[in-house]
Amino acid sequence: MNQGKVLHIDLSSQTSETMERYDLFEKYIGGVGVASKLLLDNTPPNTNYEDAPIIFATGPLNMFYPCCAKTVALFKSPLTDNLGESYAGGKLSMAMRLAGHDVIMITGKLEKPHYLLIQDDSVEFRNAHALWGLSTRATGRILKEKSPGEGKRSILRIGVAGENQVRYAMVVVDTIRHFGRLGLGCVMGAKKLKGLVITGTRNYKVPSVKSYRTEYMKIHELVMRTGRMDKYDILGTSVNILTLNEMQALPTRNFSSFTFEGAEGISGEQFADNVLVGKSACVPCPIGCIHIAQLRVQFDSKHRDYGTIYVPYDYELIYAFGSNLGIGGTEDVLQMIERADVRGLDAISSGVVLGWTTEAYNKGLVTTEELDGLIPRWGDTSVYLKMLDNITTHPNEFYRIAGLGIHALEKRYGGSEFAVHFEGNEATGYHTGPANIVGHMVGIRHSHLDNAGYSIDQKTLSKPLTNVEVGKLLAEEDTWRTVLNSLIICLFARPVFTPDVVLSALKILGEERTVEELNRIGEEVFHLKVQFKSQEGFSLDTLSPPARLLERLSPHGRVEKSTVEEIISSWRNSHDL
Numbered sequence: 001m002n003q004g005k006v007l008h009i010d011l012s013s014q015t016s017e018t019m020e021r022y023d024l025f026e027k028y029i030g031g032v033g034v035a036s037k038l039l040l041d042n043t044p045p046n047t048n049y050e051d052a053p054i055i056f057a058t059g060p061l062n063m064f065y066p067c068c069a070k071t072v073a074l075f076k077s078p079l080t081d082n083l084g085e086s087y088a089g090g091k092l093s094m095a096m097r098l099a100g101h102d103v104i105m106i107t108g109k110l111e112k113p114h115y116l117l118i119q120d121d122s123v124e125f126r127n128a129h130a131l132w133g134l135s136t137r138a139t140g141r142i143l144k145e146k147s148p149g150e151g152k153r154s155i156l157r158i159g160v161a162g163e164n165q166v167r168y169a170m171v172v173v174d175t176i177r178h179f180g181r182l183g184l185g186c187v188m189g190a191k192k193l194k195g196l197v198i199t200g201t202r203n204y205k206v207p208s209v210k211s212y213r214t215e216y217m218k219i220h221e222l223v224m225r226t227g228r229m230d231k232y233d234i235l236g237t238s239v240n241i242l243t244l245n246e247m248q249a250l251p252t253r254n255f256s257s258f259t260f261e262g263a264e265g266i267s268g269e270q271f272a273d274n275v276l277v278g279k280s281a282c283v284p285c286p287i288g289c290i291h292i293a294q295l296r297v298q299f300d301s302k303h304r305d306y307g308t309i310y311v312p313y314d315y316e317l318i319y320a321f322g323s324n325l326g327i328g329g330t331e332d333v334l335q336m337i338e339r340a341d342v343r344g345l346d347a348i349s350s351g352v353v354l355g356w357t358t359e360a361y362n363k364g365l366v367t368t369e370e371l372d373g374l375i376p377r378w379g380d381t382s383v384y385l386k387m388l389d390n391i392t393t394h395p396n397e398f399y400r401i402a403g404l405g406i407h408a409l410e411k412r413y414g415g416s417e418f419a420v421h422f423e424g425n426e427a428t429g430y431h432t433g434p435a436n437i438v439g440h441m442v443g444i445r446h447s448h449l450d451n452a453g454y455s456i457d458q459k460t461l462s463k464p465l466t467n468v469e470v471g472k473l474l475a476e477e478d479t480w481r482t483v484l485n486s487l488i489i490c491l492f493a494r495p496v497f498t499p500d501v502v503l504s505a506l507k508i509l510g511e512e513r514t515v516e517e518l519n520r521i522g523e524e525v526f527h528l529k530v531q532f533k534s535q536e537g538f539s540l541d542t543l544s545p546p547a548r549l550l551e552r553l554s555p556h557g558r559v560e561k562s563t564v565e566e567i568i569s570s571w572r573n574s575h576d577l
């Protein structure tokens with residue numbers, strides 16, 4: 001099942017070619033491994049984000065096994081001015097592989113808006129003039145109409161936020177999935193690329209159908225019958241709302257407190273009981289972890305026109321638009337998620353920017369006039385909805401800066417002591433303790449997904465570890481997650497895909513590896529990413545944690561700066577950095 005086909009599309013010349021890079025897949029497995037090498041090789045130091053390539057990569061298990069359904073996108077992040085790494089599910093990896101493209105690398109930029117129609121080997125550049133200015137929803141509908149035909153299809157598109165260069169603009173994938181974080185939508189907007197439609201009709205043959213079927217069913221059983229993924233199957237990640245609230249680790253009102261009195265009203269249970277109407281899944285995944293709620297909308301102020309919109313939700317979105325803004329009702333949270341979605345804004349960054357804005361207003365750092373007449377108050381959804389619109393269209397200087405991210409806001413208006421971000425990336429929804437803080441600081445994308453510090457904190461509440469041990473655990477998690485992300489296995493499925501399961505799944509497809517080899521490659525790829533980050537100016541020596549997270553109590557008590565430094569030191573030693 002050798003992978004190695006890299007479709008290179010150059011936007012500037014409107015040409016494409018397929019390169020055979022089996023060497024890269026042999027050396028780096030696939031996914032983020034191959035994409036990291038391609039990004040490094042094709043991005044001279046300090047290249048602007050609009051001139052750097054976008055790389056979409058699949059891995060060897062994609063399409064063949066349950067939960068192997070993601071695609072990685074690597075790019076230069078306009079938000080952090082450093083490595084952008086984001087994952088999306090949906091049908092993208094299957095469509096890419098069936099079209100015969102293990103990787104799609106997009107370089108250059110267009111002069112006028114276009115979208116790409118990729119059907120197997122054919123790549124068409126189509127004028128997107130009429131789509132420019134449309135929402136992600138309308139664009140998706142039109143792209144679907146314009147690309148009838150056979151095969152598995154995936155549709156990517158940006159909204160107005162991406163066109164207008166909001167640095168945390170995202171990309172909608174197949175309506176219910178997203179390349180959410182670090183601003184891929186902004187990069188596509190700068191390249192004048194409104195969307196991509198990828199359709200594939202190829203077939204693949206496995207070496208032995210009988211062995212493959214046995215292996216597939218073995219993994220399917222592990223996913224469905226052993227309870228290892230029940231959390232995602234039942235309430236989904238929104239189950240975390242009450243858990244974190246009880247731990248006093250749920251960011252509330254711009255991380256000023258970590259228990260939310262309205263948590264019951266936005267809990268996973270509340271969503272499931274009142275607004276959940278269905279679950280959906282990436283292809284191919286038997287777990288329907290994508291929880292979809294119905295939102296009743298009134299289209300017309302004279303009570304003539306109503307409709308129902310279906311909105312996917314999960315924990316991070318509920319934290320960002322719920323507790324972090326003092327919003328305590330499911331319908332209000334859904335309205336915020338829906339607005340960000342159609343505008344093409346990343347929900348986490350948007351929620352943190354609005355949280356900072358509210359506190360900055362309360363402290364007199366920004367005025368009503370600067371906010372274009374709006375007065376932000378905790379829990380006031382109608383004002384926050386207007387602010388999302390303003391961030392998208394930036395009618396004045398404040399909203400233009402808000403669209404650059406919280407780091408730009410603190411530089412311009414002050415308020416660093418309550419600006420919760422890591423190297424410019426707005427924080428995710430955890431204040432569990434020191435492993436979470438360090439995990440975000442040193443993590444390649446400054447996310448909880450890099451090394452799951454939040455999970456280490458939860459475990460060490462009952463079984464304490466030394467700072468050196470915590471640093472080592474974070475480093476081990478970095479490495480193994482890099483392996484999983486090179487294979488492109490959904491991280492929710494990591495309890496299923498143990499090293500033994502991974503090796504046997506690969507072997508059935510004709511790829512023999514050892515655990516030592518996988519770990520060695522994981523570490524090597526991790527260092528490739530560090531190399532890219534260093535090339536773009538990132539330094540471990542100048543890192544500092546968000547002041548607010550040191551100032552406020554976590555479930556582990558107050559996190560001391562010395563604790564952070566000791567964990568970082570152990571982590572560095574473990575990675576030999």
Ligand code: SF4
Pocket residue numbers: 067068069070089090232280281282285286287288289290490491492493
């Ligand atoms: S567990 Fe959820 S996110 Fe992961 S592949 Fe399955 S449906 Fe997609």
